[in-house]
Amino acid sequence: xxxxxxxxxxxxxxxxxxxxxxxxxxxxxxxxxxxxxxxxxxxxxxxxxxxxxxxxxxxxxxxxxxxxxxxxxxxxxxxxxxxxxxxxxxxxxxxxxxxxxxxxxxxxxxxxxxxxxxxxxxxxxxxxxxxxxxxxxxxxxxxxxxxxxxxxxxxxxxxxxxxxxxxxxxxxxxxxxxxxxxxxxxxxxxxxxxxxxxxxxxxxxxxxxxxxxxxxxxxxxxxxxxxxxxxxxxxxxxxxxxxxxxxxxxxxxxxxxxxxxxxxxxxxxxxxxxxxxxxxxxxxxxxxxxxxxxxxx
Amino acid sequence: xxxxxxxxxxxxxxxxxxxxxxxxxxxxxxxxxxxxxxxxxxxxxxxxxxxxxxxxxxxxxxxxxxxxxxxxxxxxxxxxxxxxxxxxxxxxxxxxxxxxxxxxxxxxxxxxxxxxxxxxxxxxxxxxxxxxxxxxxxxxxxxxxxxxxxxxxxxxxxxxxxxxxxxxxxxxxxxxxxxxxxxxxxxxxxxxxxxxxxxxxxxxxxxxxxxxxxxxxxxxxxxxxxxxxxxxxxxxxxxx
Numbered sequence: 001x002x003x004x005x006x007x008x009x010x011x012x013x014x015x016x017x018x019x020x021x022x023x024x025x026x027x028x029x030x031x032x033x034x035x036x037x038x039x040x041x042x043x044x045x046x047x048x049x050x051x052x053x054x055x056x057x058x059x060x061x062x063x064x065x066x067x068x069x070x071x072x073x074x075x076x077x078x079x080x081x082x083x084x085x086x087x088x089x090x091x092x093x094x095x096x097x098x099x100x101x102x103x104x105x106x107x108x109x110x111x112x113x114x115x116x117x118x119x120x121x122x123x124x125x126x127x128x129x130x131x132x133x134x135x136x137x138x139x140x141x142x143x144x145x146x147x148x149x150x151x152x153x154x155x156x157x158x159x160x161x162x163x164x165x166x167x168x169x170x171x172x173x174x175x176x177x178x179x180x181x182x183x184x185x186x187x188x189x190x191x192x193x194x195x196x197x198x199x200x201x202x203x204x205x206x207x208x209x210x211x212x213x214x215x216x217x218x219x220x221x222x223x224x225x226x227x228x229x230x231x232x233x234x235x236x237x238x239x240x241x242x243x244x245x246x247x248x249x250x251x252x253x254x255x256x257x258x259x260x261x262x263x264x265x266x267x268x269x270x271x272x273x274x275x276x277x278x279x280x281x282x283x284x285x286x287x288x289x290x291x292x293x294x295x296x297x
Numbered sequence: 298x299x300x301x302x303x304x305x306x307x308x309x310x311x312x313x314x315x316x317x318x319x320x321x322x323x324x325x326x327x328x329x330x331x332x333x334x335x336x337x338x339x340x341x342x343x344x345x346x347x348x349x350x351x352x353x354x355x356x357x358x359x360x361x362x363x364x365x366x367x368x369x370x371x372x373x374x375x376x377x378x379x380x381x382x383x384x385x386x387x388x389x390x391x392x393x394x395x396x397x398x399x400x401x402x403x404x405x406x407x408x409x410x411x412x413x414x415x416x417x418x419x420x421x422x423x424x425x426x427x428x429x430x431x432x433x434x435x436x437x438x439x440x441x442x443x444x445x446x447x448x449x450x451x452x453x454x455x456x457x458x459x460x461x462x463x464x465x466x467x468x469x470x471x472x473x474x475x476x477x478x479x480x481x482x483x484x485x486x487x488x489x490x491x492x493x494x495x496x497x498x499x500x501x502x503x504x505x506x507x508x509x510x511x512x513x514x515x516x517x518x519x520x521x522x523x524x525x526x527x528x529x530x531x532x533x534x535x536x537x
Contacts, residue, residue, distance in 0.1 A: 036329070036338070037325065037326040037329035037337055061341075062342070063345060159361075161356055161357070161359070161471070161474045162474060162478050163471060163475050166475055167353070170353055171353070173346055174346045174347075177338065177342050178391050178394075180339075180342055181343055181346075181391050182398055184329055185399060186398050186402040188329035188330045189331035189403040193330070199404025201332075201405050201426075202430065204332055205429055206429075207330075231401070235397055236394070239391055239395075243350060243386060247353075247383050250382075251358070257375070259358075259382075260378045260379060264385075267382070267389050270389040270393050271389065271437075271440060271441065274393050274437065275437050275440075277393075277407075278407045278420075278434075280400075281400040281405075282406045282420070285404065288425060288428065
């Protein structure tokens, strides 16, 4: 007979693993389509006389957008499950419907945004729409499937009281917030500005002057996701995975007040870890100016 | 009498959310390009993400404690504390991983441009600000401030959820759970957006001069949350 705690920990680990994949896919989807804050530079580039071939679909922040996709997918899945379809296929079909909605959103958002930049002579490339949208939908599908799946696990196996669509909505918002706060910085501060020296800090005067030439030909959103998959995507997955795993772990292993104490200890450890990274970075990179205000780097 | 207390506590929850948003270090689009201190996303986005993660934890704990039929004052504290801790975990994990991206992906040290020395660690700040930027990354003072913001946001969101569920008094009523959850989410967004207007784009945390605008946020969040509470009580009562 398997100890119940072993089974419970297995379920918690599964939710963490699904969240890790969801986080990485969520961030990479937003890199292909250039959603979220770094897109301000893509939008600005055309206005600064730098026409480009970067996909541009940011008409909403990632958290509400992912809340919508995940709630849509979970609603379809719930209806199919109520009609006694198998859980796996119900979630798969629900996620597919949500991915189609994401695809429609991407096309209309991109065409609308690009058309509004006609006065800046930014072309609307039809081959970009055809090339990027399937990649956006594919990444989105993985993210939505994983989020709906771990929401279902929390709902049905861990006994969470919220209905599946609401739980998927809330986790979709959290996934969007984490992706927008972590992995997108790699896209915005590094990948878009590889024409600046690494670690120089991005002078606001360079705004809009994004890299437009790729490793081969002109750079596009798929070139960007190739680079961001090396750091931004995996770290976003780590962040969402850690959030889901740690929050579920403390409520599974401990009971009562101990869940609160365990949570506070996790927070303290993270504050100390952040301080260690801060000290290490200050030592490694050093100051940009000396004490008289003169530049040293 | 119970309804008045409910309205007061929902309003208080809304105010806590509004104040909590001011503690969270967000740099918006400039921070996403490492041109400003804080997390590289919008105020509402991050606050809502953290607060709603807290709501998930609080909902779980409320169900666990209230399903037995009795819900004591200590249980109430346990639920709101669980929500606050869930929210703190999300915000600290996000800030920490965001920090890793700034340090290892972008190559800049965490630094504040609003103070010459970090009020907590005493580290010199201005020499580490790169040219043409308003700081970058999440220095310790902003990290601690963000953690406090997560605590207040999670606390406020959980309080609203518990009060709404107490009107119905039946944790097994799935319609009531869904309505309370989505209403708490709505009140969270109302107060986050109000606070966001008050902040005006970016804030580094409690050491930022913009933090002095908190009293205005308290007044506006009080009015908005009071209206939400007055609407919420009869709506939740209708579910019974």
